[in-house]
Amino acid sequence: MAAVVGIRAWPRPIVLVCETLLVAVCYYAAGRLGLSQQLVADGAVVTPIWPPTGVAVACLLLFGLRCVPGIAVGALLVVASLTAPRLSAAGIVLGNTLAPVCACLMLRAVGFRVSLSRLRDGLMLVFLGAMTAMLISSGVGIGTLALTDKLVADDFWLVWLAWWVGDAMGVVIVTPLLLVLHRARWPPPSGRWGEAAGLALVVCVLVPLVTYSSVSVLFLVYPLLIWAALRFQLAGGMPCALFASVMATVAAREEAGSFARLTDIETMMKLQAFNGTLGLTALLLSSVISEQINTRRSVEQACQELVEALQHLNAGGPGSTGSSGGGVR
Structure with a gap:
């Protein structure tokens, strides 16, 4: 301090x-x-x-x-x-x-x-x-x-x-x-550590295989990206998108995998299209999921406040209501 x-x-x-x-x-x-x-x-x-x-x-x-x-x-x-x-x-x-x-x-x-x-x-x-x-x-x-x-x-x-x-x-x-x-705050929440570790392991293993594969299977990255965004929103989607983008860029520089046998222009266009769709998918899907979660929490909070208000009104009982009515008459 x-x-x-x-x-x-x-x-x-x-x-x-x-x-x-x-x-x-x-x-x-x-x-x-x-x-x-x-x-x-x-x-x-x-x-x-x-x-x-x-x-x-x-x-x-x-x-x-x-x-x-x-x-x-x-x-x-x-x-x-x-x-x-x-x-x-x-x-x-x-x-x-x-x-x-x-x-x-x-x-x-x-x-x-x-x-x-x-x-x-x-x-x-x-x-x-x-x-x-x-x-x-x-x-x-x-x-x-x-x-x-x-x-x-x-x-x-x-x-x-x-x-x-x-x-x-x-x-x-x-x-x-x-x-x-x-x-982010340290230490992070302890929930879903196992799922986060499993996702990170799958991404670190599968993304290099996909980007360096001689068969054009870059689309296999998107299920992982959707998984990360659905379960962890921006905290999962954006690191996954960045890692996949970096691996694709390295493969393009080395003319390996899906970027082999392409001209310079074709490599640039394919890489930038891949990076763009990755970033947009991760960002927009994460934003949608976050908005839905926040909306659900707001509705749950409003329902809880309504229940508490009804319980407070009923706490007086019938006698309190009758006394109030007599005062009005």
């Missing part, structure tokens, strides 16, 4: 600097992870999932706009690790900073809940936070590269699509997972 009081007693500028550095480090680490799984499609380097966008949107939703400097610094560090500081780098940093900010502002404006306890919240995160807001980062980034002659005109739409989908998938898959981790 004394340590917490001591931290809160720090001068506000020092607290803001520490928060900025922490957000920047998290953004940079997520960027390096994303770059480690990059693909080459028709000569252009793309990332099927760009985790920093998910990290940025989650930080803004949880801690507010004071995270903006940290996001900008983290984006600058990621770009600086790839190329020398130039005008194109400044444009990419600007786009990667503005897109999460716009996502946060739009989600707040429509009443988004970080608990993702409603289907509406999942839909808003997908259509506003991911698909709409990430048009900014992809548009500004690709536009800057085109204006500075860093991009071949024939590759414009291919690179733009890959950039946009990668950023959007970062929001769809990474942001919900971070929001769940922020709400």
Whole structure:
């Protein structure tokens, strides 16, 4: 307790600097992870999932706009690790900073809940936070590269699509997972530990087999994803989707399994379609189940309160009712 009081007693500028550095480090680490799984499609380097966008949107939703400097610094560090500081780098940093900010502002404006306890919240995160807001980062980034002659005109739409989908998938898959981790408490509830362990074992064994199988059986991942989402909602669905997406990306980079004998364009399109359907299924199904559970609990609570109210009214007995009637007459 004394340590917490001591931290809160720090001068506000020092607290803001520490928060900025922490957000920047998290953004940079997520960027390096994303770059480690990059693909080459028709000569252009793309990332099927760009985790920093998910990290940025989650930080803004949880801690507010004071995270903006940290996001900008983290984006600058990621770009600086790839190329020398130039005008194109400044444009990419600007786009990667503005897109999460716009996502946060739009989600707040429509009443988004970080608990993702409603289907509406999942839909808003997908259509506003991911698909709409990430048009900014992809548009500004690709536009800057085109204006500075860093991009071949024939590759414009291919690179733009890959950039946009990668950023959007970062929001769809990474942001919900971070929001769940922020709400998690230790120790976790002890119920259904056996089922959770069994699910984790099956996922860790079956998903690599499916992604590396010479027969195209990627669809076998979806029953596992549905199981995880039905039983554990976001806490089960999103880690399962992320693991399957990472394994599929690794298989695509190695041109193994279902991604063997495909062209670069076919590999990118198949992988991004798989990742997109995984993320959407996990997020929306988990939101639906959470909403149904919350509705049932609300109904049960209302019924319990009604029963208690009736018991309280009947506690007076017939004599109390008769006395009250005599007073009225």
